[in-house]
Amino acid sequence: MSLNLIHLPKIIEFLYRLLKFLATVPFANNLILSNKYEYDYEVLDPLAMTYIPSSLIPGLPAFPKADELPNEKWFALVLSTITLLVNQKTTDDVVNESVPQEKEIEDLGLINDKIKEAEGQEALTNAVMKLKKALGLADTDGQSELDSKTKNDIQLESNSSDYEDEFDKIDREIQAYLSQITQLESATPKAEEVEPINQELYGHLQEIAKSLGRELIKNQPDSTVRLESPSPVPTLPEYEQLINPLKIKPATLTNFQKDDVFAYMQVAGPNPVMLNQIKKIDSRLPITNEQYQKIVHQDSLEAALQERRIYLADYKKLETLENGSFGEFQKYIYAPVALFVVPPDGYLNRNLLPIAIRCQQTPGDDNPIFTPLDGENWMTAKTVLQMADSNYHELFSHLAQTHLFIEPFVLATNRCFDKSHAVRLLLKPHLEGTVLINYGAHKFLLAPEGPIDSLLSGTIDSNCNLAIKEALSNLANFNEVAFPKTLEKRGVNNSQQLPIYPYRDDGKLIWDAIHQWVKNYLGLFYASDNFVEKDIQLQKWASELLNKGKCHIGDKGDGQIKTLDYLVEAISTVIFTASAQHAAVNFPQSGLMTYAPAFPLGCYSPAPKKTQQQQDFMGLLSPLERAELQIQVLYLLGSVYYTKLGDYSSSFLQSFPKKEDKEKVEKALNKFKVNLNDIETKILNEDSQRLVSYRYLLPNNIPQSINI
Known part of the structure; x- marks a missing residue:
C-alpha cells in the first residue's frame, strides 16, 4: 500500500467529521466562519482550518478558500476521487463484496465526471446515488441496507477483536461538543441566519465516507505484526539497501x-x-x-x-x-x-x-x-x-x-x-x-x-x-x-x-x-x-x-x-x-x-557504562x-x-x-x-x-x- 493510501483513512475520518458537523449543527456556517473556536494545544480543533494546497493530497480537488466552507459537491467529488484512487492503486488488499467489481470499477470514472458536471441539488443527488450503488450501498426507504449490515458485522467483529469503530467515536465526540455549545446563549443564531441544508444528500455522503473509511481502516497493514519478535542486529549494507529507491540520497550516507x-x-x-x-x-x-x-x-x-x-x-x-x-x-x-x-x-x-x-x-x-x-x-x-x-x-x-x-x-x-x-x-x-x-x-x-x-x-x-x-x-x-x-x-x-x-x-x-x-x-x-x-x-x-x-x-x-x-x-x-x-x-x-x-x-x-568495555x-x-x-x-x-x-x-x-x-x-x-x-x-x-x-x-x- 502506498503512502497516499496509508493516509487515506485519516483523510476520510476528517471528511466524515466535517460532514457530520455540518449536517448536525444548523448554524455550523456561522459558528465556523465567525471563528468562534478556542485555541487549545492539546486538542487541536478540526474546524480551525486554513487553506490546504491540493498538491499535498495528489489527485484530490482543491480545498475551499480560507473564508469558505466546503459544500455538498466538494464532498461528493472528494469521496468519488478517493474511490477511484483506491480502486486504481489497490487490488486484493481492499477488495471484498462491498467494493465494485470490474465493470462497476470502469463506471466510477463516469460517475466522477457526472459529479464534476452536476448543476443543482437534483443532478448532484442522482450522481451521488450512482456512486452509492457502485459501492454496493443499496438504498431502501431512505436508509442503506448495507450500512445496517456493515454496522452489525462491525459490532460482531468488535465483540471478538475489540475493533473500535472510528466513525461511531466521531459521532460521540460531535454529540458531546454539541451539548457544550448549545448551552452557550451566544452560540444560538437568529432564525433568519440559518441556511437550510440538504439532510438527505449529507446522509448519503456520510454513508459513502463510512463505507470507504471502514474498508481502508480494516485493511491497513499492521505495523506491529513484524515487530513482535526482535530480529538480529542488521548490518550497514542492509540499512543502505532501504535507501536505494530514494531519489534524495542522505548526504551522510557514507x-x-x-x-x-x-x-x-x-x-x-x-x-x-x-x-x-x-x-x-x-x-x-x-x-x-x-x-x-x-x-x-x-x-x-x-x-x-x-x-x-x-x-x-x-x-x-x-x-x-x-x-x-x-x-x-x-x-x-x-x-x-x-x-x-x-x-x-x-x-x-x-x-x-x-x-x-x-x-x-x-x-x-x-x-x-x-x-x-x-x-x-x-x-x-x-x-x-x-x-x-x-x-x-x-x-x-x-x-x-x-x-x-x-x-x-x-x-x-x-x-x-x-x-x-x-x-x-x-x-x-x-x-x-x-x-x-x-x-x-x-x-x-x-x-x-x-x-x-x-x-x-x-x-x-x-x-x-x-x-x-x-x-x-x-x-x-x-x-x-x-x-x-x-x-x-x-x-x-x-x-x-x-x-x-x-x-x-x-x-x-x-x-x-x-x-x-x-x-x-x-x-x-x-x-x-x-x-x-x-x-x-x-x-x-x-x-x-x-x-x-x-x-x-x-x-x-x-x-x-x-x-x-x-x-x-x-x-x-x-x-x-x-x-x-x-x-x-x-x-x-x-x-x-x-x-x-x-x-x-x-x-x-543501553548506553555504555564503562570506557574500557567496548560496545x-x-x-x-x-x-x-x-x-x-x-x-x-x-x-x-x-x-x-x-x-x-x-x-x-x-x-x-x-x-x-x-x-x-x-x-x-x-x-x-x-x-x-x-x-x-x-x-x-x-x-x-x-x-x-x-x-x-x-x-x-x-x-x-x-x-x-x-x-x-
Missing part, C-alpha cells in the same frame, strides 16, 4: 562516522541550534588539558577557552522523558551533554571538532565521559548523542518551536483583523495550511501507536507533554526568539570565533532580507509610532495573542505594541519562523535523516522495519515543497484598493525579490566550499508558510 562530519551536523544539520559558547569547562565534562591536547594537537584547553572557541551542546530538556517501547522492543532515551571546539588559526581546516560526550546528565561511575580516544565506545557515544539530537529536533526545534509556535498567530490574525488590514494581508501567505497540517500531525503522527510513538525513544505522552511545554515557553519568551537574538544569546554570532556555521550565515541573509521587506512594507501604512499605538485592530491582535495564545508579545511583553520598530521585529520573527526556520528544520528530514544509522530516532540498547554502536540502532518506517515518514515530510518565499499571489497586490498603495507595495516587494535572488547566488557559491552541502536556506527552497 561519511557519518567521521568526527568532522558528526560535528558539522551541529552547524549544518537538521538541528543546528544546540551550540552554546562557554567561558569555562562545564562541571559535567571536566576534561583535562592533557586529554584535550591528545585530541587537538598544537592547542591548549586554556587557549581555546580564552579565545572563545569551546562550545557546549546540552540536551538536558530531554531528561524528563520516559523510556518508550513498541511491540517487544524496549527503547532508551538519553539526555547527553557534549563539548565541541574550533581548532586554532594555525589549522588548515577550521571545521568544528567533537571533544567529549557524557551520555547522561549526572556524573558517576556508570556514566563516564567518552572522547575520541575511547575506540568503539566513541562511536557508540556519538550515536547516543545523535539519537538525542534527533529527538530534540522533532519535539522541540521542529514541532514546538515552529508548528505549535505559529498556530496562535494564525488564529489571532484571522479573528482580529479585517480582511483588508495591512498586517493581515502581509501575514496571510505565511500562515496558510498551518492549522490543518498541525491537526493532521495531532491525529496521525502523534497518535498513540502512530509513527512518532513507534519511532522516537520516549513515550508518546511524555513526548507530547514536553513539546507543549516548550511551545508555551517560547511563546512566553517571544521577545527573545528573533533569529539574531537567539544567535547572540548562545554566543554563536561571532564568525571569527565560530567561522563555519552555514545555518547562521545563510539564516542571517534571509533574516535581513525579510526584516527589510517588512520594514519597507509597514512603513507605508504606519507613519510613526503614534499610528501603531492607535491601531485598534493591531492592539486587539496583540492582546488576544497574550490572553489566549499565551504569547508575551509587545514592547514589554504585556500585549501592547507601541513602536514601529518593535512591530517590524515582531512581524519579521513570525514570517522568518514560518518560512526560513521551518525550512531549516523540516527539509533535512529527507536530505539527511532518512538514514537511521546517521540519525537514529530511537535507541534500542558496538550497531546494537543501539533500530530494527530494519523501524528504519523503513523512518524513511517513509521523514521522506514524505521533507520532500513536499509548496509555495516559495517572496512569491506572493497576484491577489496580494490586488488587495490594496488605492493605486498609490499598490504601486508602493509592489516596488518594495520587487526589491525583496531582488535581494532573495542575490542571496540565492551567494549561498550557492558558499555551498561549493562546504564539508557537506547545506542548501536548506536557499530562497528557492523556502516555502512561504508551514504547510507540511
